[in-house]
Amino acid sequence: MKRNFNDDISTPDNFVVTLELVPGREVSGQKLDKIKGIAKESFEDGRITAVSITDNPGGNPALSPDALGYEMQNYGLDVIVHFTCRDTNRVGMESRALQLAHMGMKNILALTGDYSGLGYGGRGTPVFDFDSVVLISMLNDLNMRLIKTGHSEIFLTGCAVSPFKYTEAEALVQYRKLQRKIEAGASFTITQLGYDIDKYEELLIYNQEHDVDIPVLASLYLLGKGPARPMNAGKVPGVHVSDNLLQKVLSEYESGEGKKHAIERIARLGVVLKGIGYNGIHLGGIHDSFDTVGKVLDRMDEIEHNWEDYREEFQENDPKSFYLYKKSDEQKNGQVYKEKIKLKVGDNCHYLFLRTAHDWFFDKNAKLAPIYKKISSSLDKTNSSWALKLFLEDPFKKLMLSCQSCGDCGIQHVGFLCPESGCPKHTRNGACGGSNNGYCEVHEDKLCVWVRAYYRMKKHSETDELASSFVPPRLWELKDTSSWINFHLDRDHQAKDKKAA
Numbered sequence: 001m002k003r004n005f006n007d008d009i010s011t012p013d014n015f016v017v018t019l020e021l022v023p024g025r026e027v028s029g030q031k032l033d034k035i036k037g038i039a040k041e042s043f044e045d046g047r048i049t050a051v052s053i054t055d056n057p058g059g060n061p062a063l064s065p066d067a068l069g070y071e072m073q074n075y076g077l078d079v080i081v082h083f084t085c086r087d088t089n090r091v092g093m094e095s096r097a098l099q100l101a102h103m104g105m106k107n108i109l110a111l112t113g114d115y116s117g118l119g120y121g122g123r124g125t126p127v128f129d130f131d132s133v134v135l136i137s138m139l140n141d142l143n144m145r146l147i148k149t150g151h152s153e154i155f156l157t158g159c160a161v162s163p164f165k166y167t168e169a170e171a172l173v174q175y176r177k178l179q180r181k182i183e184a185g186a187s188f189t190i191t192q193l194g195y196d197i198d199k200y201e202e203l204l205i206y207n208q209e210h211d212v213d214i215p216v217l218a219s220l221y222l223l224g225k226g227p228a229r230p231m232n233a234g235k236v237p238g239v240h241v242s243d244n245l246l247q248k249v250l251s252e253y254e255s256g257e258g259k260k261h262a263i264e265r266i267a268r269l270g271v272v273l274k275g276i277g278y279n280g281i282h283l284g285g286i287h288d289s290f291d292t293v294g295k296v297l298d299r300m301d302e303i304e305h306n307w308e309d310y311r312e313e314f315q316e317n318d319p320k321s322f323y324l325y326k327k328s329d330e331q332k333n334g335q336v337y338k339e340k341i342k343l344k345v346g347d348n349c350h351y352l353f354l355r356t357a358h359d360w361f362f363d364k365n366a367k368l369a370p371i372y373k374k375i376s377s378s379l380d381k382t383n384s385s386w387a388l389k390l391f392l393e394d395p396f397k398k399l400m401l402s403c404q405s406c407g408d409c410g411i412q413h414v415g416f417l418c419p420e421s422g423c424p425k426h427t428r429n430g431a432c433g434g435s436n437n438g439y440c441e442v443h444e445d446k447l448c449v450w451v452r453a454y455y456r457m458k459k460h461s462e463t464d465e466l467a468s469s470f471v472p473p474r475l476w477e478l479k480d481t482s483s484w485i486n487f488h489l490d491r492d493h494q495a496k497d498k499k500a501a
C-alpha cells in the first residue's frame with residue numbers, strides 16, 4: 001500500500017519517520033543505485049512514511065529531486081521534495097510547481113535555500129527572487145487555483161526552522177519568521193539540525209505560547225567525524241554542533257566505535273524528542289544502507305520507555321548562550337546570558353531618522369499624504385519623476401542605505417535597513433536559517449541584517465512587527481524608477497491588490 005505523508009502527520013499520536021536523501025551529480029551508477037536501494041528498503045521495512053530529497057544542497061548542482069522523487073514514488077513511498085528560491089525566479093518557480101503537481105508530487109519543503117555554490121564555469125547567480133515565506137504563499141495560492149479547477153490533491157507545504165540560534169536576536173527572528181510561514185500557509189515544520197534538547201523544547205514552548213499548531217518534525221543526523229568538524233565550525237548553514245560534542249565524536253571514532261556511538265546518539269535523542277512532544281523525526285546523514293536506519297529505529301523501540309534517562313546528556317547548559325525559557329534558572333545560579341552583539345554607534349540615530357522620515361512622508365494616513373499623492377501624480381504625468389529620483393531620492397538613499405534602485409522599497413519591513421543591499425538573499429520576511437552567532441551566512445564579517453533590525457527595533461519595543469503580516473515580493477517591473485512616486489501612486493508591493501498576479 002502506498003504511504004501518505006499527509007495522512008500520517010495528520011493522525012494524532014502518530015510518530016512519523018521521514019528519511020532525507022541527497023542526490024549527487026551523477027545520473028546513474030553505484031551511488032545513485034545505493035540511494036534508490038535505501039528508498040526501496042525503506043518502503044519494504046514499513047516504518048518510513050516518506051523520503052525527502054534535497055534541492056542542490058550547499059548551492060551546488062545535483063540530480064533534480066523532482067526526477068528522482070518521481071521514480072521513488074513508484075516504489076510506494078511518499079516523497080517530500082525540497083524546493084529552494086536560489087536558482088530560479090518566480091516564473092521558473094511557478095513552472096516547477098506546476099510540473100510537480102502534474103507529476104503528482106504534492107509534498108513540498110519550501111526553503112529560501114543555501115547561498116549559491118559552484119556550477120559550470122564558477123559561482124551561480126544567486127536569484128532569490130522570493131524568500132521561503134513568499135514561496136509558501138505562492139504554493140498556497142496555487143492550491144486555491146487547483147481546488148477551483150476541481151483538483152482534490154493539492155500541495156502540502158512545509159517549512160524549516162532553526163531553533164539552534166544562540167543570540168537573542170537570531171532566536172526571536174527565526175521564531176517570528178516561522179509565524180509568518182504559517183500565516184502564509186505552511187502545514188508542517190522540520191527543524192534544522194542540532195543536539196541541544198533545551199533548544200528543541202524551546203521551539204515547542206514558543207509554538208504553544210503563540211498558538212502555532214502544526215506538526216513539528218525534528219532533524220536527526222548520523223554524526224560522523226567528517227561532517228562534525230565543518231558543522232562545529234559553523235560552515236554548514238543553520239546547523240549547530242558544540243565543541244564538547246565534536247570532541248566526543250572524534251574520540252569515539254579514534255576508539256574505532258564511532259558509528260556505533262553515532263547510531264546510539266540519534267536513537268537516544270529520537271526517543272527524548274518523542275517524549276517531549278515532537279510529532280516525528282527526520283533522519284539524515286545515512287548514505288550507506290538502510291541497515292543503519294533500521295538499527296536506529298530498532299534501538300529507539302528498545303529504549304523508548306526510558307526516554308527521560310537520556311534527556312540530560314543532550315543539555316548543553318552554556319551560560320553564554322541565549323535560551324528563551326531558561327533565564328530564571330540561570331539567574332538563580334548566578335549565570336546570566338549577556339548579549340555579545342553590539343550595534344555600531346549611530347545605528348539608533350540612523351533608525352530614528354529614517355523611521356521619522358517614513359512616518360512623515362510615507363504613511364498613507366499622514367496628514368500630508370494627499371498632497372504627496374498630488375505632487376507624485378503631477379511629476380508622473382509630466383514625465384519629470386526622473387528629476388526627483390536623480391537629484392533627491394538617489395543621492396539620499398544611496399548615502400543612507402546603499403540603495404539598489406529597485407523602485408519598490410522594503411526598508412520599512414527590515415528595521416529601516418535595505419533587504420537588497422543588506423541581505424545577499426534579499427529576504428523581506430525574516431532571516432534565513434544560515435546566520436552564525438549573529439553574523440551573515442554569506443558575508444561572515446557582517447552582522448545579519450535581521451539581527452541589526454531586531455536590536456534597532458528592540459530599543460523602541462517594536463520587535464513584534466517582525467512577525468506582523470506577510471510582506472509580498474518586490475515588483476521587478478519598477479526597477480530604476482522612483483520608489484517614492486511608486487509608493488504614493490499605489491504601484492509598489494504595498495498596494496493592497498499586489499499580493500499575486
Ligand code: SF4
Nearest residue numbers: 423432440441448449
Ligand atoms: S543577511 Fe541574514 S538573512 Fe540575509 S543571507 Fe545573511 S544571514 Fe541570511
